[in-house]
Amino acid sequence: MMIKPSHRWLAGLLCLAALTLSGCASSPSRTNQPRSTRRDKTAKGAGIGAAAGAVLGAVIGEGKADKILAGAALGAGIGAGVGGYMDRQEEKLAHIPGTSVERASDDVLLVHFQSDVLFDIDSALLKEGARGALDEASQVFLEYPKTAIVVQGHTDSTGTEPHNMDLSERRAKAVASYLIGRGIDAARITSVGYGEGNPIESNDTVQGRSSNRRVDLLLKAKAR
Numbered sequence: 571m572m573i574k575p576s577h578r579w580l581a582g583l584l585c586l587a588a589l590t591l592s593g594c595a596s597s598p599s600r601t602n603q604p605r606s607t608r609r610d611k612t613a614k615g616a617g618i619g620a621a622a623g624a625v626l627g628a629v630i631g632e633g634k635a636d637k638i639l640a641g642a643a644l645g646a647g648i649g650a651g652v653g654g655y656m657d658r659q660e661e662k663l664a665h666i667p668g669t670s671v672e673r674a675s676d677d678v679l680l681v682h683f684q685s686d687v688l689f690d691i692d693s694a695l696l697k698e699g700a701r702g703a704l705d706e707a708s709q710v711f712l713e714y715p716k717t718a719i720v721v722q723g724h725t726d727s728t729g730t731e732p733h734n735m736d737l738s739e740r741r742a743k744a745v746a747s748y749l750i751g752r753g754i755d756a757a758r759i760t761s762v763g764y765g766e767g768n769p770i771e772s773n774d775t776v777q778g779r780s781s782n783r784r785v786d787l788l789l790k791a792k793a794r
Contacts, residue, residue: 630768631720632678634760635790638718644758644792648716652677652791659714659789666706674788681707681787683745688785692729694740696748704745707787708752719754720788721746721761724768726779731765739763745785 638644648655653676660679664671668687672680688700696704711719723742725734742761750756771778 630764631722631762631786631788632790634720634762635678635718635788638720638758638760639790639792641757644716644718648791655714655716655791656789659710659717662710662713663707666703666710668700668703669707677791679789681789683785683787684780684783686780686783688745689741689783691783692737694737694744696744701748704748705752708749708754711749711754712752714791715755715758717758717789717791719746719749719759720790721749721759722786722788723761723763724782724784724786725766726769726782727766727773728779735763735765737763738765741785745787 656673656677656679660671660673663669663679663681668683670682672682674680683700683703687703688696690697711717721742723738723740723745725738727734729737739761740763742763746759746761749759766773766782769778769782770784771781773779773782
């Protein structure tokens with residue numbers, strides 16, 4: 571049957587609604603089982619690896635760092651030497667056990683902490699052994715005070731989405747609070763939880779879920 575031009579918009583709208591409903595299938599009845607999220611499927615289809623997923627996290631959190639840098643707390647920018655300023659931090663942070671550091675751009679670093687190192691599964695209470703790594707990171711942050719810090723919490727897809735969002739927020743706040751307790755100016759640090767929304771590996775495997783349970787610290791400085 572031919573669709574009249576005046577009704578094409580309605581047909582398109584109905585088509586879009588059908589696609590949306592098919593993409594929002596109900597979650598399994600056992601909420602303690604991992605679910606394949608939309609981001610999982612997107613990552614698989616696009617071949618997004620861990621590094622690309624981490625950079626995505628940096629892009630998401632960068633706006634929050636910009637808000638910190640726009641305030642008066644950090645004073646003037648670093649100038650033309652911003653790249654070297656970040657290089658020196660990267661080198662020192664990379665030597666901390668249990669961390670890895672990625673250079674997202676000339677003025678942005680992403681420090682990765684596996685949540686299994688910082689927290690027990692389904693807990694937002696910092697492990698005793700995690701404090702050493704955070705203490706070392708704090709010393710670097712104190713040495714380079716012109717860097718904004720965004721603590722980003724992520725989870726795997728086990729459990730419900732609301733639970734995962736809450737858990738990621740509490741974990742990020744726990745790390746931020748610890749750093750502030752070690753002398754980091756509260757005006758240069760903020761925390762945010764992303765729940766299960768930004769996996770860097772598939773949630774279909776034990777290793778993938780372990781990688782997705784993570785806390786990242788985004789560090790950014792401004793040139794001027």
